[in-house]
Amino acid sequence: AIRMTQSPSSLSASTGDRVTITCRASQGISNYLAWYQQKPGKAPKVLIYAASTLQSGVPSRFSGSGSGTDFTLTISWLQSEDFATYYCHQYYSYPETFGQGTKVEIK
Amino acid sequence: EVQLVESGGGLIQPGRSLRLSCVVSGFTFDDYAMHWVRQPPGKGLEWVSGISSNSRSIGYADSVTGRFTISRNNAKNSLYLQMNSLRTEDTALYYCAKASGSHRDKLEDWGLGTLVIVSS
Numbered sequence: 708a709i710r711m712t713q714s715p716s717s718l719s720a721s722t723g724d725r726v727t728i729t730c731r732a733s734q735g736i737s738n739y740l741a742w743y744q745q746k747p748g749k750a751p752k753v754l755i756y757a758a759s760t761l762q763s764g765v766p767s768r769f770s771g772s773g774s775g776t777d778f779t780l781t782i783s784w785l786q787s788e789d790f791a792t793y794y795c796h797q798y799y800s801y802p803e804t805f806g807q808g809t810k811v812e813i814k
Numbered sequence: 815e816v817q818l819v820e821s822g823g824g825l826i827q828p829g830r831s832l833r834l835s836c837v838v839s840g841f842t843f844d845d846y847a848m849h850w851v852r853q854p855p856g857k858g859l860e861w862v863s864g865i866s867s868n869s870r871s872i873g874y875a876d877s878v879t880g881r882f883t884i885s886r887n888n889a890k891n892s893l894y895l896q897m898n899s900l901r902t903e904d905t906a907l908y909y910c911a912k913a914s915g916s917h918r919d920k921l922e923d924w925g926l927g928t929l930v931i932v933s934s
Contacts (some may be wrong), residue, residue, distance in 0.1 A: 708876055741920040743859075750909060750924035751851075762920075791869065794859050798918040801864065801873025803849075808858040 709733050712796055721768075726782040730795035735775045739799035742771055742780045746791045747809045754781065754793075758795035767813040785811075816913075816923045818910045823928030830900055834928060836910030837895040844888035847913035849921060850895050850908035853932075862908070863895065867916035877903075900932045911928040 711732040724768040730740065738758035743751035753762045753796050755771035758778055768783045782789055790813055822834040831876040834850070850862040863874045865882040872884055893910055907929050911921040 710927075724860050739918070745859070751921070752924075753922055756914070756920035759913075762922075772931060785882070796859075796861070796921070798913075798920065800870075800874045803864060803873065803918065804857045804862040804875075805851075805861055 709736060709797055709800065709803050709804055711797055712791075713795055713809050717810040717812060718805065719812050720785055721770045722785055722787055722812045724785045726785055726789075726811060728775075728780045728793055728795075728811075730735055730780070730806050730810050732776045732778075732797055732799075736797045736799035738774050740768075740771075740773070740778050741796045741798065742773040743794045743796060744789075744791045745794065751794065782811075794796060816912065818893065818923060820908060820925045820928035823908060823930045825931045825933065827841055827934050828900060828902055828932055831896070831898045832900060832930060834897065834908055834910075834930070836909075836925060837889050837922070838893070838912065840903045841912070843886075843891040845877060845916060846853040847915065847917050847919065848886060848893045849880045849911045849913060851895075851911055851924075852904075853909070853927075854903075854906040864896035864913070864918065865893070871906070871917060873925050881904075897930070900930075904930060905932045906930060 742755040759771045773782040820920040849864040907927040910925040913919040914922040
């Protein structure tokens with residue numbers, strides 16, 4: 708199985724900060740990568756797919772980049788509603804896999 | 815409006831079997847791949863299994879291969895997960911998720927989940 712390694716596992720940030728989360732695949736996955744946001748007690752919500760395409764309705768402060776094995780999710784101007792846990796997900800091949808998650812907390 | 819409603823969870827003893835169901839509405843079910851994703855209490859997401867729109871492509875996580883079986887009934891707009899030989903580590907909230915295409919793709923819509931607790 709392709710292993711997805713996210714870093715950091717958690718971070719503290721303030722409103723207005725720029726935040727970057729990375730995801731590394733154990734083998735090349737082209738651009739078959741999505742990013743999700745999950746808030747406590749809620750189902751995940753897709754933010755980015757195909758590594759860099761913004762899902763409809765998602766604010767433009769979210770962006771994604773990367774291809775092959777290294778990927779990045781950036782929140783350019785952190786807002787209060789962005790404090791949540793973020794997951795990467797590879798859908799290049801079965802079994803599909805998620806990263807372990809990055810919790811973004813208020814500093 | 816897309817809706818996915820899971821059912822079938824509950825408290826079950828180790829070694830026993832359980833069948834989860836997901837009934838969907840608001841879209842043409844047989845055009846989309848479907849998945850099960852689970853989340854143990856307080857932990858991260860784990861992809862469990864996926865099935866293409868025509869059921870010809872199926873995948874399982876290593877942790878459930880040989881014990882779980884995914885299936886779908888396009889006539890009933892329903893997705894299933896047959897779980898056999900359950901273990902305590904299978905305890906989790908199980909989400910049904912719709913892909914945005916007929917095969918592997920982003921998971922665009924999710925249900926609220928059904929909780930499975932495996933305990934003696």
